[in-house]
Amino acid sequence: IAGITQAPTSQILAAGRRMTLRCTQDMRHNAMYWYRQDLGLGLRLIHYSNTAGTTGKGEVPDGYSVSRANTDDFPLTLASAVPSQTSVYFCASSDSGDRGADTQYFGPGTRLTVL
Amino acid sequence: GQNIDQPTEMTATEGAIVQINCTYQTSGFNGLFWYQQHAGEAPTFLSYNVLDGLEEKGRFSSFLSRSKGYSYLLLKELQMKDSASYLCAVTDSNYQLIWGAGTKLIIKP
Numbered sequence: 001i002a003g004i005t006q007a008p009t010s011q012i013l014a015a016g017r018r019m020t021l022r023c024t025q026d027m028r029h030n031a032m033y034w035y036r037q038d039l040g041l042g043l044r045l046i047h048y049s050n051t052a053g054t055t056g057k058g059e060v061p062d063g064y065s066v067s068r069a070n071t072d073d074f075p076l077t078l079a080s081a082v083p084s085q086t087s088v089y090f091c092a093s094s095d096s097g098d099r100g101a102d103t104q105y106f107g108p109g110t111r112l113t114v115l
Numbered sequence: 116g117q118n119i120d121q122p123t124e125m126t127a128t129e130g131a132i133v134q135i136n137c138t139y140q141t142s143g144f145n146g147l148f149w150y151q152q153h154a155g156e157a158p159t160f161l162s163y164n165v166l167d168g169l170e171e172k173g174r175f176s177s178f179l180s181r182s183k184g185y186s187y188l189l190l191k192e193l194q195m196k197d198s199a200s201y202l203c204a205v206t207d208s209n210y211q212l213i214w215g216a217g218t219k220l221i222i223k224p
Contacts, residue, residue, distance in 0.1 A: 043204075
């Protein structure tokens with residue numbers, strides 16, 4: 001593994017189903033982030049984690065949850081998917097979260113469609 | 116509120132120069148990033164400015180004026196592979212990145 005990986009690459013999901021998007025980084029970065037990207041709106045932060053064991057809410061956290069049990073993994077869960085959660089989801093990481101303005105490195109993204 | 120403004124779309128000719136502007140209003144400032152995003156791909160880092168002035172990196176340069184809340188990305192000797200979206204993002208006082216919606220750059224032969 002080099003950098004950040006996300007799985008699945010794409011998914012079609014029925015409304016009401018539970019879904020977990022996976023994200024793994026091998027750069028030993030402290031901070032990790034989940035964004036959604038919708039046409040014309042740019043990247044919007046869902047949840048973040050400045051270090052293993054801590055998480056925080058971003059701009060659009062409703063309907064999503066995260067956990068950070070270790071440095072490498074940062075899964076994003078949709079408890080009961082709704083069509084408005086159709087989007088492209090990017091995971092990112094940076095060396096420091098609240099301790100500096102570091103470059104964020106992005107995974108390849110997951111394209112999620114909720115029907 | 117916090118706001119990042121950049122043009123939605125720009126068109127330029129191969130071999131030419133293009134300037135993509137970004138204006139921002141944020142609670143605090145701890146740096147400004149430019150990212151490039153090709154269609155269907157992830158954003159990738161281009162440049163970072165925290166002090167006023169011009170940062171040059173090959174064909175790409177980025178300028179910052181903190182007093183004006185303004186930045187631009189200058190692309191020289193445009194190539195077809197430069198067709199992409201260019202995202203401006205500002206780190207606020209809480210070190211959270213605030214993203215602009217991006218500028219789609221179309222390069223014509």
